[in-house]
Amino acid sequence: xxxxFKSAKEQAEEAPKPSWAQRLRAGLARTRGALxxxxxxxxxxxxxxxxxxxEELEAILLTAxxxxxxxxxxxxxxxxxxxxxxxxxxxxLRDALKAVLAELLAPLERPLEVSGxxxxxxxxAGINGAGKTTTIGKLAYRYRQEGRSVMLxxxxxxxxxxxxxxxxxxxxxxxxxxxxxxxxxxAVIFDAIQSARARGIDVVLADTAGRLPTxxxxxxxxxxxxxxxxxxDPSAPHEVxxxxxxxxxxxxxxxxxxxxxxxxxxxxxLTKLDGTAKGGVIAALAKxxxxxxxxxxxxxxxxxxxxxxxxxxxxxxxx
Amino acid sequence: MLETLSQRLGAVVKxxxxxxxxxxxxxxxxxxEVRVALLEADVALPVVRDFIARVxxxxxxxxxxxxxTPGQMLIGIVHKELTALMGEQAAPLSxxxxxxxxxxxAGLQGAGKTTTCGKLVRVIRERGKKKVLMVSCDVYRPAAIEQLKxxxxxxxxxxxxxxxTQRPAAIALAALDHARRHHYDVLLVDTAGRLHVxxxxMQxxxxxxxxxxxxxxxxxxxxxxxxxxxxxxxAFNEAxxxxxxxLTKLDGDARGGAALSVRQITGRPIKLxxxxxxxxxxxxxxxxxxxxxxxxxxxxxxxxEEAQKGVDQAEALKVAKKLKAGKGFDLEDFKAQIQQMKxxxxxSTLMDKLPxxxxxxxxxxxxxxxxxxxVEGIINAMTPEERRHPALLxxxxxxxxxxxxxxxxxxxxxxxxxxxQAQKMMKTLAKGGMGKMMGRLKGILPGMP
Numbered sequence: 001x002x003x004x005f006k007s008a009k010e011q012a013e014e015a016p017k018p019s020w021a022q023r024l025r026a027g028l029a030r031t032r033g034a035l036x037x038x039x040x041x042x043x044x045x046x047x048x049x050x051x052x053x054x055e056e057l058e059a060i061l062l063t064a065x066x067x068x069x070x071x072x073x074x075x076x077x078x079x080x081x082x083x084x085x086x087x088x089x090x091x092x093l094r095d096a097l098k099a100v101l102a103e104l105l106a107p108l109e110r111p112l113e114v115s116g117x118x119x120x121x122x123x124x125a126g127i128n129g130a131g132k133t134t135t136i137g138k139l140a141y142r143y144r145q146e147g148r149s150v151m152l153x154x155x156x157x158x159x160x161x162x163x164x165x166x167x168x169x170x171x172x173x174x175x176x177x178x179x180x181x182x183x184x185x186x187a188v189i190f191d192a193i194q195s196a197r198a199r200g201i202d203v204v205l206a207d208t209a210g211r212l213p214t215x216x217x218x219x220x221x222x223x224x225x226x227x228x229x230x231x232x233d234p235s236a237p238h239e240v241x242x243x244x245x246x247x248x249x250x251x252x253x254x255x256x257x258x259x260x261x262x263x264x265x266x267x268x269x270l271t272k273l274d275g276t277a278k279g280g281v282i283a284a285l286a287k288x289x290x291x292x293x294x295x296x297x298x299x300x301x302x303x304x305x306x307x308x309x310x311x312x313x314x315x316x317x318x319x
Numbered sequence: 320m321l322e323t324l325s326q327r328l329g330a331v332v333k334x335x336x337x338x339x340x341x342x343x344x345x346x347x348x349x350x351x352e353v354r355v356a357l358l359e360a361d362v363a364l365p366v367v368r369d370f371i372a373r374v375x376x377x378x379x380x381x382x383x384x385x386x387x388t389p390g391q392m393l394i395g396i397v398h399k400e401l402t403a404l405m406g407e408q409a410a411p412l413s414x415x416x417x418x419x420x421x422x423x424x425a426g427l428q429g430a431g432k433t434t435t436c437g438k439l440v441r442v443i444r445e446r447g448k449k450k451v452l453m454v455s456c457d458v459y460r461p462a463a464i465e466q467l468k469x470x471x472x473x474x475x476x477x478x479x480x481x482x483x484t485q486r487p488a489a490i491a492l493a494a495l496d497h498a499r500r501h502h503y504d505v506l507l508v509d510t511a512g513r514l515h516v517x518x519x520x521m522q523x524x525x526x527x528x529x530x531x532x533x534x535x536x537x538x539x540x541x542x543x544x545x546x547x548x549x550x551x552x553x554a555f556n557e558a559x560x561x562x563x564x565x566l567t568k569l570d571g572d573a574r575g576g577a578a579l580s581v582r583q584i585t586g587r588p589i590k591l592x593x594x595x596x597x598x599x600x601x602x603x604x605x606x607x608x609x610x611x612x613x614x615x616x617x618x619x620x621x622x623x624e625e626a627q628k629g630v631d632q633a634e635a636l637k638v639a640k641k642l643k644a645g646k647g648f649d650l651e652d653f654k655a656q657i658q659q660m661k662x663x664x665x666x667s668t669l670m671d672k673l674p675x676x677x678x679x680x681x682x683x684x685x686x687x688x689x690x691x692x693x694v695e696g697i698i699n700a701m702t703p704e705e706r707r708h709p710a711l712l713x714x715x716x717x718x719x720x721x722x723x724x725x726x727x728x729x730x731x732x733x734x735x736x737x738x739x740q741a742q743k744m745m746k747t748l749a750k751g752g753m754g755k756m757m758g759r760l761k762g763i764l765p766g767m768p
Binding site for chain 2: 059064065067130134137160161169172215216245248251272274280
């Protein structure tokens with residue numbers, strides 16, 4: 001998880017930090033491998049825009065988890081643009097595809113502003129293993145870097161050692177962690193908000209246990225957590241982040257739907273984008289349920305959680 | 320589990336039903352639907368293509384002419400091919416080595432390796448291997464070692480402590496040495512989640528594999544994984560001599576196409592599936608049944624197996640003895656039954672395996688589980704004497720029980736009616752066994768829709 005713990009990576013760690021754009025590109029390199037290189041190869045070998053080309057394009061989009069519906073939408077929009085602009089060159093098709101994707105993703109780019117409330121309460125939710133606790137660690141680091149005071153609430157009272165994991169993140173970021181001894185996550189988070197208000201803390205990050213949308217009693221529990229947060233501060237939670245693992249396929253859509261219905265999700269975090277062939281699911285999300293993607297996780301370092309930017313994202317996909 | 324795929328294929332076949340026979344054109348339509356269904360279920364595109372090609376070949380062959388209806392024929396072909404794709408038979412875990420037998424876990428971050436370790440203990444114990452040692456080589460993620468320690472305690476297995484400052488290979492060797500000297504049957508080695516493109520981390524797990532020489536190298540895969548399942552499975556399979564796959568979080572998803580992809584790409588059998596968060600939430604993977612389930616035939620066999628496992632044998636014996644001794648099945652036993660239902664993972668897990676479960680709404684299930692808790696509450700409000708002799712329950716006692724459990728007298732009456740039905744069922748069970756009971760299960764369990 002942390003490169004500085006890896007003996008094999010110790011050398012690399014001493015080199016100057018690569019810029020954010022470089023890291024994004026590196027993280028998305030594999031997606032490019034799946035999407036862009038194939039696209040380039042495809043465009044290079046072709047001289048005219050024909051059905052076969054569209055079919056291959058369809059296959060590439062599907063393989064990148066864009067999904068049947070969104071792929072259909074993208075191709076249709078691409079065809080329309082080709083007709084409208086009377087494109088005949090295969091090279092022009094590439095720019096047109098970029099534009100279509102950027103247009104589709106545009107509604108998702110709305111960065112999170114953590115001001116206007118003190119404390120600004122951010123609640124995190126998601127399925128098991130999505131990366132909630134790790135995301136909290138990275139968010140804590142980010143807000144500390146911005147000079148804000150942060151408090152963590154250990155609302156995952158279920159999973160073995162989840163509390164210890166959050167405590168470790170707290171220690172690394174020199175941030176206080178509120179964790180109860182009992183098993184009631186709502187009470188722990190309630191206490192954290194009370195205590196944060198008393199101490200003038202800027203941001204409260206509330207962890208919750210991972211749960212699948214099919215576990216109805218756990219979905220009921222998280223609804224309750226949200227209600228109880230509202231009791232600690234009627235305006236809270238100010239942000240409900242759903243953490244999605246980019247490895248997940250079309251099920252991500254169902255997850256967004258289920259959590260949104262239960263909690264009113266206001267933002268998404270897409271984690272583990274540093275693997276292979278990911279990112280397409282964002283397009284499927286944009287098509288179905290346009291909830292802003294607040295952050296994407298592109299690496300294992302503390303600073304590898306970054307705001308989602310459509311132009312950079314699309315650009316990186318096609319470089 | 321895979322209802323959505325079942326529903327889709329069902330719809331395809333329904334469309335075919337009106338037509339006399341399969342033609343090139345209508346097979347084309349149906350197969351396009353199958354393709355979309357499989358893609359939406361996250362089956363990887365190359366696997367889908369392969370599958371469609373095989374089904375088309377069969378569908379247009381002479382087999383079709385012999386079929387009764389085109390729909391039946393197509394279902395048959397799709398079922399057969401799905402089964403073939405997932406491997407013909409169930410593959411058991413191997414213990415074929417001098418103890419301690421080593422199991423190595425591998426997979427992406429958040430796939431469910433640590434939870435699976437805990438669940439594996441139960442499977443291993445069922446196979447008669449008693450002494451299990453667990454060790455964590457995850458020195459990266461905060462509190463990962465602590466997590467496995469807790470899991471080991473829950474599963475009542477021994478835990479070999481490790482420390483984030485140690486090298487994973489050193490930890491593994493120390494644990495192996497400890498396991499040898501203390502005559503453990505099985506050593507479970509949990510590892511850090513890793514990306515298949517992270518070369519340093521892939522080398523690390525190769526090193527672990529060399530040091531440990533495991534009998535089982537299990538690739539743990541999230542059943543919800545998308546198209547990329549193909550890439551990760553291929554990379555892990557190339558880096559490590561995998562012996563099997565564990566498919567996790569299968570209860571959460573309506574689809575689960577990753578099962579098809581991973582099997583096809585690695586050629587390794589899916590040995591186990593993880594369902595739910597309880598330590599008992601692990602099942603043997605049955606390719607044939609999985610294919611049936613995809614086609615909406617339900618999974619009655621797997622349910623029965625689960626029922627036999629989850630039911631406390633001692634408890635069952637007690638009831639059986641009682642019945643034999645001529646004493647009736649009483650409300651104590653009824654309560655015990657409800658508690659055993661809970662042990663088996665609750666109604667939703669059970670219903671998932673019954674045919675036609677797609678028709679049961681999630682909301683009904685939640686209501687059913689609530690109802691089960693209610694029934695338990697009512698029984699708890701009775702005196703031991705009343706539980707043993709339900710005939711004692713007349714109006715004033717019923718009023719007291721209703722008040723004590725916060726329900727109405729009508730609900731107490733309803734419970735008693737259900738109990739009487741259950742009593743009858745127990746008599747059937749004493750005569751006819753599990754099969755008959757399953758047939759009647761739906762009508763009898765309290766609160767079942």
